[in-house]
């Protein structure tokens with residue numbers, strides 16, 4: 001059928017080498033990969049570029065159904081492909097909520113119709129994200145969508161009994177609950193600034209780290225009790241991280257993700273009251289950011305996840321306390337992580353591949369992603385340019401929303417080409433037509 005030959009790419013463990021893809025599968029890797037190429041092979045010159053397994057985002061908010069003015073599955077897929085992703089997990093807090101098998105299948109089908117990235121639906125833990133009654137977890141898992149990750153993200157599964165039952169339920173099929181760790185009695189829905197000297201000075205409702213750590217600690221005990229798996233979404237504090245570290249040391253099945261914005265942006269950005277920096281959980285002080293970076297480097301944090309959260313201008317441009325929570329992330333995630341940790345020499349490209357592809361694919365149970373670049377594996381790949389420096393322009397985003405906190409910043413490291421099962425889905429920031 002079709003063949004693609006990537007030439008001269010830096011391949012981890014191989015140095016500069018060629019890679020041949022045939023019918024969506026890696027056919028050969030190495031100096032003589034080209035010898036097996038058919039005459040009509042499509043050639044992709046990757047001199048100076050690094051080839052990695054395609055990125056996997058454990059935490060994306062697409063707004064379809066319900067808020068197609070801010071993101072659709074198609075527009076979010078374009079942004080994801082441009083950002084180097086070959087799979088994204090679409091959070092359940094849409095309208096209606098993804099809390100049934102039919103709703104999950106609909107998202108799967110819309111993702112397939114666009115065809116730029118594997119859109120994997122996350123199922124809600126509770127009906128309507130209400131926190132009371134379990135959603136049809138088993139039916140969602142047995143559906144064509146094969147839902148394996150469940151989350152009420154946007155809200156915390158605050159009731160311990162509900163969380164316990166959800167964990168017992170998903171254990172039967174090896175599922176995982178991704179928790180938005182925020183004790184609502186310690187940090188209510190108006191909490192929007194890290195609790196400390198700054199929240200007092202700015203007069204903004206405080207969000208204390210203990211509201212995160214307390215839920216992570218409770219969930220660690222529930223994971224141990226049930227023998228089931230908990231994933232901590234967007235860990236943002238040193239305190240929360242300390243609990244994850246403890247849980248892992250006990251052998252508790254707990255994993256964690258951190259966002260690019262919590263790694264790189266600090267709470268001091270809130271002094272201008274610009275709602276583009278309003279996100280849940282909030283940006284944290286330097287000490288927390290540094291602890292999160294250390295946690296990612298030492299393996300306490302398993303993955304980087306974007307928490308891509310598109311919002312309309314009219315929902316963002318309000319007084320800080322009234323604006324919507326969330327920021328864009330898909331197109332800038334690689335650049336931010338590369339610039340902050342790889343270009344500065346703190347992290348290797350192999351480690352970046354682990355936290356942006358291998359680990360998230362494993363956590364979500366996606367067998368075709370995050371795989372070694374070896375013959376027989378599906379060709380879900382990304383070519384990155386480690387030397388390119390790009391200035392982020394929100395107007396160039398493929399998202400339907402514009403709420404990026406990175407506008408005007410220069411980042412070293414850019415996604416060059418994204419490949420989904422052998423087909424180019426984005427080239428130099430431009431997604432393929434779908």
Ligand SMILES: NC(=O)N[C@@H](CC(=O)O)C(=O)O
Pocket residue numbers: 061093153154155180278279280281307309310325326327
């Ligand atoms: N992160 C955010 O600030 N917002 C998310 C919800 C969430 O991830 O909690 C959203 O859906 O907009």
Ligand SMILES: [Zn+2]
Pocket residue numbers: 153154155180233234280281
């Ligand atoms: Zn959340």
Ligand SMILES: [Zn+2]
Pocket residue numbers: 059061091153154307309
């Ligand atoms: Zn989220």
